[in-house]
Amino acid sequence: MYRFRYLILIICFCLFLTGCWDSHDIEQLNIHVGTALDKASSSTSNGKQQSKNAIKLTTQSIFNTQPTTESDQANQEPQKYINISGVGNSIIEIVQSFSQENEHPSYGQHLKVIVIGEALAKTMNIGEILDQHSRTYEIRDSCILLVAEGSAADTLNIHTDIPSFTLIDIDQHQYKTAKLLPPLTIGKAVSKMAAHKDFIIQGVQTKKGKINFNRAALIKGGTNRLVGFLNEEEIEGLNWLMGKAKGGIIKGRDPKTGGLIMYEIVSVKNKITPYLNGDHISFDVNIESVGRLNEDWVLAGNAFSNKFIKRAEIATEKEVRRQIHQTLTKLQKYQIDVAGFNEQFRIHYPKEWKRMKKDWDKRFSHVPITYHIHTTIRDYMVKGRKEISK
Amino acid sequence: MMKQKDRITTTQMAIYVSTHMTALGILTLPRVVTATTQTPDGWISVLLSGLVINLFAIVLVKLCQRFPQESFYQYNPKIIGKWFGILLSFSLITYFILLGSFEIRGMAEVTHLYLLPRTPFMATIIPFICLGVYLTVGGINPLVRLFEVLFTPSILIFIIVILLSLKTFEPNNIRPVLGQGILPVIKGMQPTALALTGPETMLVVFSFMKEPQKGIKAITLGIATPLFFYIMTTIFTLGSLGVAGVQTKTWPVLSLFRQFEYTGIIFERFETFMLAIWILQIFTTFVTCLYVSALGFSQIFKKEIKPFIFGLAPFMYVISLSPKNINDFFHLGDFLGYVGIAFIIVVPSIMIIIAMLRGKKHVPAS
Numbered sequence: 176m177y178r179f180r181y182l183i184l185i186i187c188f189c190l191f192l193t194g195c196w197d198s199h200d201i202e203q204l205n206i207h208v209g210t211a212l213d214k215a216s217s218s219t220s221n222g223k224q225q226s227k228n229a230i231k232l233t234t235q236s237i238f239n240t241q242p243t244t245e246s247d248q249a250n251q252e253p254q255k256y257i258n259i260s261g262v263g264n265s266i267i268e269i270v271q272s273f274s275q276e277n278e279h280p281s282y283g284q285h286l287k288v289i290v291i292g293e294a295l296a297k298t299m300n301i302g303e304i305l306d307q308h309s310r311t312y313e314i315r316d317s318c319i320l321l322v323a324e325g326s327a328a329d330t331l332n333i334h335t336d337i338p339s340f341t342l343i344d345i346d347q348h349q350y351k352t353a354k355l356l357p358p359l360t361i362g363k364a365v366s367k368m369a370a371h372k373d374f375i376i377q378g379v380q381t382k383k384g385k386i387n388f389n390r391a392a393l394i395k396g397g398t399n400r401l402v403g404f405l406n407e408e409e410i411e412g413l414n415w416l417m418g419k420a421k422g423g424i425i426k427g428r429d430p431k432t433g434g435l436i437m438y439e440i441v442s443v444k445n446k447i448t449p450y451l452n453g454d455h456i457s458f459d460v461n462i463e464s465v466g467r468l469n470e471d472w473v474l475a476g477n478a479f480s481n482k483f484i485k486r487a488e489i490a491t492e493k494e495v496r497r498q499i500h501q502t503l504t505k506l507q508k509y510q511i512d513v514a515g516f517n518e519q520f521r522i523h524y525p526k527e528w529k530r531m532k533k534d535w536d537k538r539f540s541h542v543p544i545t546y547h548i549h550t551t552i553r554d555y556m557v558k559g560r561k562e563i564s565k
Numbered sequence: 566m567m568k569q570k571d572r573i574t575t576t577q578m579a580i581y582v583s584t585h586m587t588a589l590g591i592l593t594l595p596r597v598v599t600a601t602t603q604t605p606d607g608w609i610s611v612l613l614s615g616l617v618i619n620l621f622a623i624v625l626v627k628l629c630q631r632f633p634q635e636s637f638y639q640y641n642p643k644i645i646g647k648w649f650g651i652l653l654s655f656s657l658i659t660y661f662i663l664l665g666s667f668e669i670r671g672m673a674e675v676t677h678l679y680l681l682p683r684t685p686f687m688a689t690i691i692p693f694i695c696l697g698v699y700l701t702v703g704g705i706n707p708l709v710r711l712f713e714v715l716f717t718p719s720i721l722i723f724i725i726v727i728l729l730s731l732k733t734f735e736p737n738n739i740r741p742v743l744g745q746g747i748l749p750v751i752k753g754m755q756p757t758a759l760a761l762t763g764p765e766t767m768l769v770v771f772s773f774m775k776e777p778q779k780g781i782k783a784i785t786l787g788i789a790t791p792l793f794f795y796i797m798t799t800i801f802t803l804g805s806l807g808v809a810g811v812q813t814k815t816w817p818v819l820s821l822f823r824q825f826e827y828t829g830i831i832f833e834r835f836e837t838f839m840l841a842i843w844i845l846q847i848f849t850t851f852v853t854c855l856y857v858s859a860l861g862f863s864q865i866f867k868k869e870i871k872p873f874i875f876g877l878a879p880f881m882y883v884i885s886l887s888p889k890n891i892n893d894f895f896h897l898g899d900f901l902g903y904v905g906i907a908f909i910i911v912v913p914s915i916m917i918i919i920a921m922l923r924g925k926k927h928v929p930a931s
Contacts, residue, residue: 196684312678315834317826362824363733366810518737525604525744 205279208256209235209339211327212304213292215262230295230304232269233260233328235339238279256337260328266307283313288342289320289361290379292327293392296401301394302368309365316362319343322392322401324380334384345388346377353414353423353440354407356391371396373536375413375513378404393511395536403509405502412502415462415495416514416546418445424469427490434473438491438550441466447519451527456538458516460546462495468555474562478555492548499546510536516544572775575783577709581853582764582787584712587719587794588850589671589898590760592843594795595802596817602753605739605808608799610753614761615792617754618909619785622764625913626780629767631926633777637768638864644920651865653912657768658861660904662877664762665854666884667897669693672847674891679819679840690885693848698878701856702871705773708856712849719842723794726822726835727801733824734804759898760795762905763850764788768913769857815891855881 215229237256259277261269273281289308291301308314321342323330335341346358356377367374378390391405391413405413414420425438446461468478468487477483506514517535521528531538573581598607632640637657642650672693673686681689700707743750767784774780802821803811814820822836832838859873888894920926 195681196688197681312682315823315826316820317824360733360824362806362810362820365813366807369813370807370809515737522737522740522744525741529745 199280199282203279204282205236205238205273205277206282206284207234207236207286208337209288209290209331209342210286210308211235211290211292211323211331212266212295213327214294214298228299229262229264230266230269230299231260231262231328232266233258233331234270234273234281235331235337236281237337256339258328258331266304270307283311284315286314286318288339288346289318290323290327290330290342291320291376293322293324293401295327296322296392296394299400301364301399301401303399305361305365309361314361316360316365318361319346320359320361320364320376321346322376322378324378324390324404326381329381330379330386332384333381333386338386341386342379345386349419350422353411353420353425355388356410356414357419367396368399372517373511373513375405375511393506393509393513395509395511402511403505405505408498409502409505412495412498412500413506413514415443415464415548416445416460416499416502418443418462420464425466425491425494427487427492427494429471429473429476429486429490430493431486432473432475434471434476436468436473436487436490437470438487438552439467439469440464441553447514447516449516449520449523451520451524456520456531456542458519458542458544460499460544462499462546462548464495464548464550465553466491466550468552475564476560477564478559484552484555488550488552491550491552495548495550496546499548503544507540507542510540512536512539516542571705571773573705573709573770573773574775575779576786577713578767578770578774578780578783579786579790580712580716581709581770582767582784583790584716584719584846584849585766585853586761586763586788586791587846588668588763589847590757590762590902591791591795591798592671592675592816592818593895593898594757594760594818595799595806595811596814597756597759598753598799599803599808599811601756602749603808604745604749605741605803606743606745606750607753607803608739608796609743609750611757611760611795611799612792613750614754614757615788615795618761618764618906619788619792621910621913622767622784622788623781624917625764625767625909626771626784628913628917628920629771630777630780631917631920632772633774634772636770636772636860636864638861639772641916644916644923654861654865657765657908658858660901660908661766661854661858661861662881663884663897664901664905665851665858666881666887667894667901668847668851668854669881670885670888670894671898672844672851673885674894675816675819675840676844678816679836686886690882693851694878694882697848697852697855698874700852701859701874704870705770705856708852715842715845715849719846720790722838722842724797726839727797729827729835730801730805730821730825732827733821734801735807736804738804738807739800756899756902757795758906759902760791762902762909763791765905765908766853766857768908769860770853 211233213231215231235256235258259273261272263269270281291304295304330342331338333341349355349357356375359376364374373396374394376392376394377388378392380387380389389407391410392401393403393405395402420440420443423440425440427436427438429436443462443464448459450457506512512535516539595607598610602610638654641653669690673689676689677686700711764784771780798818802817805821805824806814806817811817819836822839826833855874855877859870859877862873863870888897
């Protein structure tokens, strides 16, 4: 009897321990790490019939680098990635076509970044473009979204080890500069599009194999199309406005001597207060920042004295004020509210918001916004002055 | 008569109720609630319906306390007559069979989607059922002991993983509180039904309690634990995905754990942990459903429980495969939610009134 039981047990083991239906050897996988989406140019009709809304998808996969035995390749460092592109009307049909061209199947679980080309973002709904990526179980919502000025495929061709990783690494540098937006994940973007909200995506520019994160793409909610770009200064202004700046430098001018004063941001806090008077909306923004004096070009500047510190603070506030003004002017011109004014209005006036959300962008474009900036220079590091007065 | 060793303590009872409650409902709860409220107040709806359910669960316990040695199947003929009683028993059994099948189908759906995309349903469901049968044959004691073992790690992992999601949490998403007034919150209570089913199992297993007088304490603790999970989950999911985003996701809670990655520590992705404890919670619910329905048959026909357990297992397998697509499956869930709520709210309240009017009570033999 017992022997019979053991036999059943062994058979069960054989059944359940033999392995997994879904196992794939890691060497056999084509691991996608980055994807670039572009508008297909009409000339790239490689025999196939393409309708006018065709997309060109370029994916970057990393693979297991094997030491090559061929002598001419020995002194050359092997490339660690490979870019494949395809053209089609839907994302999945392009990705599937890769399985017909490559020996290794596509594997999207480690996709880290999606770059959308400017031309594509201007003409097509980003919500539709990203539908496959946000629906499939393979791709995580933590994947980062970027917009490329010009061609998106070029961003995956820059001269670095693995371009996709360079892209996401640069995108994490907010603690060093205020000229970068916080990374936007595909999950957050999809949530914003579901709510018909305007949003902003970090832009990248490629020139001669080098990359620069110096723009930000404004996306209009509802249509989800790119309508314009912010430049570096405007991104900085936006970061101040949203209280999202975590580091970086403000370049002020000393009101007395005109010398440069460099203020290093340690923290920024903001408070947006909406006011509603009848149908008249107005906003009041209070920004408080703590930082330190990092560099000054004022020879007689004495940071041991509070007088000079005060001057430096005024210089900084003036510069921040200028940047914020520039940003707000542009946002109101484009009728795009990405600084969170709509959120604050929704929170403070939920009933009125229900009525006003439909034409919010229009209202926002002529809403008066006042802002108060207060900076505190907490310290000046290890040196307070350059010379002692005679 | 029941054997003396088939007795469980008050803590075990609380754990039993709470593990039975936490199952499939939690994964879709933020979506179904927010789809009705359209405001970030879903968590208040969950809290309120939890309190209401707890109130009626106390009535349920009061009913059970009139017959401390007997299960629902045994005492309901005494209250409403033999034929109505048997009818009611069979509807409760059917409900538990459907609920158990629904849970395994849900487990298979989610595993198929997130973990094993090419593995057929059969390969995940059959071992699941086999293990469930193996556990159930041992009776109530192995069941609750397993639940005890699983309880603490489940809570710990859940709390750690949900706190990690703070990385994507935006406080503005759950503000303002009660911005559109209380009405959306009241409306939002209705779809919480599926998540809050579970206390009705007390109708049957109450008879196993060592100290029946502590039944109210057990059920209150048993409901409070999952309720705390539900509220946390709803707040964090809404905070991360937003009112609009949460309504677009099939399994919003699992989407929440795919919103973030932590690089630099041993693990980058945490939805696997969540899925692991969640599958265990599904298992516990399935096992209790199987046990309680088999117990029903055995008590109605006054036969051994084992053949019913073995007989029900293939039956549940077939039912679990019957919903044609995921929408049918969700509809089945909605339906079961309402039936479950009926067994918590309507049935015990009516029964206790009839029992009081007819003066039916368990009379100690001695």
